[in-house]
Amino acid sequence: TKAAHPLLDHLLQQQRDLFEEPQGLPLARVYDHRIHLLPGSPPVAVRP
Template sequence: GPILWDFDALTMTFWQLGRRIRWDGVGGATPAPPRLQLAAATSEAEHPLLENLLQQHGDLFTEPQGLP
């Protein structure tokens, strides 16, 4: 389905199984690597879908070790 990105507010909103899901970005002066940002966002119990995605696809968020 459609995904609404708001790059000014750092949000992503979409529908999953009839529920509206909104993910908020982690702000700060120095952005953390994506894995740290997502891990910080999932420390709350209200983001089980994101936690499941991180567990299933954790290798996508590892730091590159060279050129592909």
């Protein structure tokens, strides 16, 4: 509760934008993560 943890409540209020629900996809970044595969190669992790 607020009365039990005033410092935590203050910290959460300062950083409230970090805890908001996302409103869409993130912005495009300069570098995108990619895994380059060789043509015709099988998947690395498959279920038996």
